[in-house]
Amino acid sequence: MNYTEYLPIFIFIVIAFSMSLGFALLSGFVGPNKPDKEKLSAYECGFEPFEDARVKFDVRFYLVAILFIIFDLEVAFLFPWAISLSLIGLTGYFSMMLFLLILTVGFIYEWKKGALDWE
């Protein structure tokens, strides 16, 4: 394997990592440091918070995430199909069309069911 193509990515990662680390460390060392108990205390309109920030929220967000994953996987299947279309011929083409048809059935179902609408 030849990994020279990954050298720019590696340089990018090293620079990004060292810069973010540098900012975090420098602000800790150089910035003024006057610790105060009041700075750490909770502030929510002047009184203590009533509950945890982690509250139960609408299950609809979860549904949107699941539907996103499914179409994400569909696109993941489309990618190797698109670049190897010249190798697989008509069989491969119609194979993918059948796959898309199956998923389009689900897409029409969720559209008609109103799963994509937000009330």
Add this chain to the structure above:
Amino acid sequence: MNLFFFLFSAIIVLSAIAVISSRNPVHSVLFLILAFVNAAGIFVLAGAEFLAMILLIVYVGAVAVLFLFVVMMLNINLEEIKFQVKKYFFSGLFVGLILLAELFFSFSNLDLIRNKNVMVTNSKNLTNTHQIGSIIYTEYFFVFQLSGCILLVAMIGAIVLTLRKRPGVLRQTVSKQIDRKKEDSIEIIKFKNNNAN
């Protein structure tokens, strides 16, 4: 490349330990994302670029977000989890032992897998993604369609389980708006004005 392999695998092992030992479940999910990213790095080192990118797109981009949602939605109480550690210890140990046995089995039979010669001839010096694409849609036609059916089932299942119609929600119906005519909505009433001259 050995250096990178050790780097990636060390980060994977450390972040996996952090996943199960960190107190905040959100931190656990973030460490899990770190493990996914480094697993993608190992895939790249193994020459499986397509799998690496799919790992990033699907697992980091979508599954990790789903995990974060679940962690947020479960409203986890940390004290309760610590209380339940003993309760789930033996079942967890059992699952872990099964996984370890499977790993051991597959590593002891590596030669069997390698000699199977699944790969089609790589005479044209194709890339990884080309090779996957050249067999998955034709030679593995039924498995491919089966994966489509599984996605369909997952889609319908998620909708059936989570979609609740709320009564009394005001909703815009575009066709109704367009169908509305002037005669339906405006009524002109002529009335006599007695005071007029």
